Structures are given as C-alpha cells and as structure tokens.
Amino acid sequence: MKDHVTFKLNGREVSVALAREKKLLEILREDLGMTGTKCGCDSGICGACTVVIDGKEVKSCLYSSERLDGVEVLTIEGLSVNSIHPIQKALIDAGAVQCGYCTPGIVMGLYALYSSNPEAEEAEILKVLDRHLCRCTGYETIVEGAIAARSLFSTTGTR
C-alpha cells in the first residue's frame, strides 16, 4: 500500500501523505497552505471549493486523496499568476464580486466549462452556475459576467 500520492498541482509535481480521512480541500488548504480555494459547506453543495482536475470541474471537499494519484489539478492560484484572467476580469467588470467568498470557485467552474466548450450556450452556463451558491448578488451580475467571460475567453485563448 502506498503512503504517498503524487500529482500535478498548477503545473508542478507534488507528493503528499495519503490520509484516508482527508479530502483534497483539506490537503490544499492545510497541508499545502493554498487558501485560495474556499470551504463553504463541506458537503459538495455550495461550490466554493471548486478546482479543475484533468479539465473537469470538481468539488475538492468531496475528492478523496486516494484518487489524486497521477491527476492534474488546477486551482485558483494556478490560473493567473502575474495577470488577471479574462474570466476574473469579466466577473469583476460585471460587479459580480461582492464578498468574494464564492468567486474563486465560480472562476474555476467557468474555466472548466469554457476550456472544453468555448461556445457554451446560456443554458449550459446556467447549469454550471447552479452548482455555485452566492448569497450576495442574486446572481444577476454573475450570469452577466459569466456570459461576458465566454467572449473574452474565446478571443484571448486559455492562460
């Protein structure tokens, strides 16, 4: 039985101790000190902990450490190191950032969507946003920002 798992985190290989009770969220925040990914409900509902694994939107609070072996994880810290990512810019410009606690998760959710489907239709965008709870905005600005992000994303490409 292995006692460590090795995976790619924001382009770099990392190895962490395998702990059955630990989910990826706790590994990111507590073991690796990467606090950009937030914990809102710890039960896979609110979406604040969303990261991208092998191109897919994943709730890190439910993702067990065993499954990490060999995967590629992208977190909010890896999305835009020295600049503002177009998705972030679109959300900011729309006024979709209020308390900001749900924002990193939404950014990652939209990144996964647009990376695989740059032409996503509004219904698909809404389906992604339905996996993210926001208590501040009433979603109006988030939907607006998400739609604007699509065109920014497709014109500027990824990262």
Added chain:
Amino acid sequence: MDLTYVGMDFPRPDAVQKAQGKSVYLDDIRLPGMLYAEILRPEYAHAKILSIDTAAAEACEGVVAVVTGASCAYSYGDNIRDLIPMAVDKVRYIGEPLAAVIAESAYQAREAIKKIVVRYDPLPVYIDALEAMKPDAVLIHERNGEYWHLPAIHPVAKTNIAGHYILKKGDFEKALAAADFVVEGEFDYPFGSSSAIETHGAIVWFQNDGKIDCWSSSICPFIIREDLANTYGIPISDVRVRIPEIGGCFGYKSDITVEQTVAWIASHARGRPVKWVASRKADLESTLIGHGIRTRMKIAASKDGKFLGLQTRSYHSTGAYADTGINVSHAATHNSTGPYVFDNCDLQGYSVYTNTPPVGAFRGYGHQEAQLATERLVDMLARKMGMDPFLLREKNYIRPGSKNALGERMYVANGSVQDCAAKARAAIFRGNKPAEDERYFYGRGFAALMKSPKGASFQTKGCYLKLNKDGSATVTIGGVEVGQGLRTVVQQVTGEALKISPRKVRVNFEVDTLYSPYEWQTIGSMFTTMGGRAIIRAADRVIAILKKNASFALRCDEDFIEYDGEWLFVKSDPECRVAVGAVAQGYMTEDGRTVGELAQATSDARLPRYSGFDENGQGGAGVSYTFGAQACELRIEKSTGKITVDHFASSFDVGKVVNPRQIRGQVAGGVVMAIGATLYEKLQVGTDGKIANPHFGKYHLPTASEAPRRQTIEFVENPDVVGPFGARGIGEHPVIGVAPAILNAIYDAIGIEFTDIPVTPARILAGLQSRETPK
C-alpha cells in the same frame, strides 16, 4: 447638487484580490503555534447536565486540553446579560457549546471530541413562544428577571418571557368600536439562517504578557474588544481585535456571537493562538439564526378606507438566550405599522425563551416578519371593502407631517413611499397579466414597506483621514466590509468631499481595534448614512487645515482662500495659488522650516434625532426612515406546484444613489435572499429541538436559475438631511416586501391565502387539491 463622483459607478478596490483567491478570510489565517478547537454539542435541546467524562478525550493524540463550562462563572450580553460561553449546569438548545477539545490539528480535535461522554437528565423542550409562555412551562432560565439588562427591556420573572415590549398610541379599543371594517390574521415567519457562504469563525490568543489578541469573522470588533476586556478583567486597550476579509454577513455576524466561546476555550491554552471555524452544521445550529416571529394582527378601518387602528401581538421565539434577539422583537413590533399612519396603536411584542438557537440579527431585523402580516392584511382588507388595494394604501401612506407609531414626525427628507409605490406598480401592473393556460396560473402582487433606523442612541462611527503629499488620501474607518460595498462608498464620498478622484483614495481593508477609529458596529444599514457623514466632517477639517497652511504660503487670511482639490487660491485672484501637495504636511518655507500642521483629521457621526421613550413607548428612535415598494409577477405550474418569479420590481427612496451598479447588486441580492425565505428556506426544528436540515443539501439556498428572470430596480431620490450628499442606507430594505408581494401574487393567481412561509410546491399542490374538493 452638482456631484462629480457620488452617483457614478466605481469599481470595488478589493475585487481583484478576491477574484484571485488572494484575500485573507478568517480561516486563511495561519499563526505560529496555532492550535485548533472542536466543540461538542448536546444530544438534548433542554436537559440538566449530570456529568461530563473527558478522560478518554484527554488521552487522545495531539490533545492539549479538554474544556467544559463547569468552572465558568461569568455571563455577558449587551442588552440582557444572559449569555454564557459554554453550558454550565444545563443545556438550553441543541447547538449549545457543551465541551471543547483543543488539539495540535483540527483533525485530532475532531477525533477526540467523539470520546467525551455526557450524562443528561432531559427537561421539557419548547420550540415555540406560545408554548414556552404558558404559565406551567418549565423555566428555561431560572434567573430570568435577575440578569442585568438595559432599562428599556422588561423581562417577566418566573416566566420564559425575556422581554415584554408595549407601544401605545391613542385608543385602539375606541377605534375598533368605531370601525366599519376589521381584518385580522396570524402570520408566521419561521426560523431561517443568514447562511453566508463563509461560516463564522474566530481565533483567540491569550498572550503570556496578559494581552488578548482576537481575529473574528464579525462586524463588531469594538464590542468584542470591550466584552473580552470586561470578562477577563484587563484594560480595553489590552484587547486587540482584527477583522479580516468577511465572506458575507447578512446579520448573523453582528453582535458578539462565537468570540466569547472561543476565548473561554483559548483561556485553557494560554500562550498559543486557538482557532475555531464553524462547520456548516455548527453554523446553522449554533450561531445566531433569524426570524421565528409569529404575528397576530388586527386592522380597523372606516368605510371610506381610512385606517383607524392597529393591534399587533408579536410572539418571538427568541431562542435559548435573548440578548441578541430582544431588539429584533422590538423592531418587529414598532415597525408592524408598515408605511401607514395609524392614529391608534396597541402594539405588543413578546421575546420568549425557547429551546432553539438564539435568534439574532438577520438582514431586515424584524421588519420583514412584521410587514408580512401588514401587507397581507391590507390586501385582504381591500378585498373585504371592495376597494382597489392601491387606492386603499394611497389613502393611508405616511406623508410629510404625519406621525408614525412612535410619535416621530416625518418630513420630506424622510422620503416618499408614494413615489416608490408608483414605480413598482408601473413596472408590474401595467397592462393585464397573462391569462391562465394549460400549464400555468399567473399572479401579480404588491407590498409597500418601511425601514426604521434600528440601532442604539449612542451608536457612533468614526473616521481618520490623511491627505498625502501627492494629493492622494488615506481613510481609515471602523466599518466592516462584508460584500455590501462599503469601501467603494468610502472612496466615493471621500473623493466628493475632498474634490479628488476616488481612485486617489485608499481605504483600509482590515479593521483593527488598535488602529481603526471606533465604530459601535456595522449594522442597521447605517454605514453610508453615518460613516459617510463622519467622512465629510473629517474632510471639512482637512480642508480647513489646508487653508490655514496655505495662508502662510499665500500670505492671506484663511477665509479668503478657496480649495478646488488641486489648488488653494486667493478667492479674488485665482492665479495666486499653491498646490495641495505643498501644504498637505504643513507649509515648508524656502529655508526648509515648516509651519502649519499636517492635513489629517479625526471625526465621528451619530444620528441626531434620538430621545428617550415614555411609559407608552413613545419617543425618538433616530428618525432616519426609508420607504420602498416591491411587486412581482409569477407563474405557478399546475402539475408540480412550482413557483417561478418571472419579474420582480423594487423601488426605494434612498435619497441619493452613491454607486448605481453596487446599489443594484444590493437590491438584487436582497430580493433573491428573501425569495429563499419565501419559497425554500426554513430551519426545521423538531418538537425535540433537534434540527432536521442543518446542511445545504436540505436547507436550500436559491440558485442562479431560481433567481427572478428579470428584476426592475429603480430609485427615488428625495435627499436625506443626515446622510452624505443626501444618501440613505439600502442594505436590509430589499428583503422586507418580498414575502408579502409573493404571497399576494399567489392569492392573485390561485385564490389561496397563505399566511406563513415557505410556500413550497407541496403546499401549493395541497392547496389546489383542497380548493377543488367540494365542501
């Protein structure tokens, strides 16, 4: 008024950091040697504690200390001192802190807490005020009536009534006798949770030199500071409270909540910081919840549609401790008039101890609970009279010159409910609603509303303002940003007052009681009004200093000098001028010697119109009222009972819009939050006091696709006299009229009178079925 920056969109100064995950919230803080706490909650909602066996927990790996309340001898509370940090001899609600483990890691603390064994002697459980008020009810607080409390609070000893509030105006019985029409009903706004996406949390560090450091996800750092100093017997200046970024508040992070408990725990591990962060379950069960208000209301009216009298009985299941809920009961009671004039009022509110989590502030603070009753009854009255509901309201709206239930006179500067009503009505009621079709019923509803300036007569907000050598400014305030956009308001008001671009204004993010000016707490939708006024007063002082310094440079009397944001110049000869930068830090003469003073100032602001209250509850509560109206258009799916809000309209008289994009966000978000309460959210407390849905899987917050398809949001701008450039608050207002507007629309659609929320699809289907069953 000619304004340059107030009334414009400006971006939030914190948005980039937040969107990149770089902002530091409470749980992101890492301190050297930090320990982690986990808290044990009881198995019963009301029980005597017979014993707590902590031996097995103490033996667990990584455990530093196990804490119980057994030796805890203090209580606290700013309204009623009935709060304790941890249960002592009994437990009073299912989320009450009962014991805690401090360990080297959060995981170790979680594992060890499972090893604590508690023996109980269960007591009867009361989850509703009406049950707990009964004369034979077992006392939840044996010492009720003996606790220290503010003079305006009236507990009834030997009962579970923590406060009985009475407001009388005129003679209601006489009005009732003279009435041609009377309507009455009982309305229930059940328990709910503010449920910010960031839960509560705090870190407390008892330093070995006797000082206490605290970080909290709270909007009342200065109250925490004073409370901890008082509890631990050290000078206020030796307690330092810092507030990091906050992931939403909506009420329940005001007043002291978890900090005293975390401090009690941390006092058992002196020398090291102890962090506790609420799980979602703990957040829903053990921090402040909202509402729990049942309103019995009676309106008496004459046949020509004049409201003669109002009787309200507000029964508030305030929870196991009443300190944080008592003023919600008061607000619910005196605001139960809604935006109407009643010459005769008999209003009473009961705050009652129950075996439920303590109720505290929830965005709206009693207003939406009470005005659900008012706005539903007004519609019912109009039907009974055969009068147009808009006309009935129009005849009774509070106007300049009229007096509210407290006896406060209203002026033009209090705003116009009529103007708001006209806008909301025009948005929704223009033309006919869609006719019923195969799939849907359609309905439209309306509610007018009033928001009082709930707060304390002593509440103060401060400001420190520095002008820098390059003409930029640094502002430090004690107000806490929770997402509402306070920092942008500070930038814009400062910019306007100093005649400089808001982009040149830097506002502090972290509030730190060591460096920030005093602020009572950032509550009651009052920051823009009072904080804004404080900023203007500081700016005026800074400009006066600049003029004084310029008088040395220009060799001219101060009152002959004008300021335009860039220059100070002689009024009669604008070319004779000196740049702001040259006089921002005194005026340096050619030989380097400096005269004058630094262009920096401190200031504060309060609401001007408070007074005491007489034996009937008549008096001044600050008089900074706000009015509004909301309306909606919805459809009900026949097969499922599902309600879809197609269009929601809101209009508020905010005096002056400071930032159009931000204010729209506040309203849109508030509306969706209250749609949550109206259609989905309810904390399901069983008769045993246990909560059946303490997680987001079953406590359902509205999602993006459940938000209204369209929101019309418009403002009326009758300038305020206190707030900056005429502005009033807006934070809480958008939640007030939502439930009655939707319930009125449901009646319009299907003719069923709902008097409590949430109205779920199952209830709609049951209602439709019984409607169709022949009687």
